[in-house]
Amino acid sequence: MGAPPDAICNLDLKSAIRLTLKISAEFVVSAVGPEDFPGDGLPEVAMVGRSNVGKSSLINALTRQKLARTSAEPGKTRLANVYRVQRGAGAPFYLVDLPGYGYARRSRSPESTSFEALTEAFFSRERASALLLVDTRHPGLDNDRAAWQWLYRSAPAAIVGTKVDKLARSQRMRALRQLESVFEDTVLPVSAVTGEGLDELWKLIDRLANSRQP
Ligand code: GDP
16 A cells, blocks of 8 residues: 555655655564563564554554554454564664553453553563554543653653544644643644655654664
């Protein structure tokens, strides 16, 4: 799957060239416990967010492959899926799909407790960083705010606003202002459907991947 034609029409030449870069992405492991994470010291960028926020769609749009399963049963998975990704001649890194909010302490079931341990283990890794995905249509949900409070203290992190294609231009400005005021940080608007923001998202991922040197 290439970039959608509408997205290409609105780009400058450099961005258009970047969109044609070859991306290799492969599934590595479904981590159940800390010992399952790769041991080769490559940077790790986690994507975290509520079920249905558009995480799988975004991973697939970024890598131009159907790597992640888009949710038929939201919130069921309690594994961290790890993908090895390389774009063009850039350095490889791991994209880590961390479903749900293990750290939001929603319930005390053994399943959620072990997932919480897994997320904590992930964020204590030396080269871990994170993207918090929030839905641009729902600024400032309590669990998104709780997640950000936890995340930005735990690792280099940034916020991405998903499904921006669902907002009209006027609504989008307002939503972004609201989001940035709630999180007191910049929020990058993206759409997995139109491809908007994906080039900027790659740059953000590069920055996070290189924010902690070995
Ligand atoms: P996940 O549970 O966070 O992995 O979310 P999914 O990627 O499975 O997406 C949840 C729903 O939102 C699906 O019906 C997707 O088709 C839809 N969706 C995801 N990203 C976008 C987007 O950028 N734009 C629009 N319009 N729909 C999206």
